[in-house]
Amino acid sequence: MQLNDYQRESRSTARYPDAGRNLIYPTLGLTGEAGEVADKVKKLIRDRGGVIDDQFTADIALELGDVLWYIAQLATELGLDLDAVAEGNLRKLGSRAERGTLQGEGDHR
Structure with a gap:
């Protein structure tokens, strides 16, 4: 599946207030779900010694x-194309990578 196809198809399940004019809801959802990923990894380390099954x-x-x-x-709200x-x-x-600046800080290095 191409990212644009996913973006288009996933939009049919977007049920949140003011979808199409609401950056806040998907932004908060993104941070919440990323936090759930981090929490699962934290518990993997704490409870299972880092053993992945x-x-x-x-x-x-x-x-x-x-x-x-x-x-x-969020990309759709901003009119961005995921591809x-x-x-x-x-x-x-x-x-x-070509300039040897993969490490460091800042988006524009």
């Missing part, structure tokens, strides 16, 4: 799907 991987995949959904909704966002990110990272 099939169930953990499946649980993280579900949470990452939720993260992706919110990313798609273009992904391609732009790869170009940026490729440029940093």
Whole structure:
């Protein structure tokens, strides 16, 4: 599946206040779901000694799907194309790799 296809299809499930004019809801949802991913990893370390099994991987995949959904909704709210966002990110990272600036801080290095 292409990212744009996912973005378009996932939009049919967007049920939140003022969808189409609401940056706040998908932004908060994105941070919440990213927090759930982090919490699962934290508990993996705390409770299971960092041992990854099939169930953990499946649980993280579900949470990452939720993260992706919110990313798609936020991109749609901003009129962004997910394929273009992904391609732009790869170009940026490729440029940093060529210039030896993958490490460091700031978006415009």
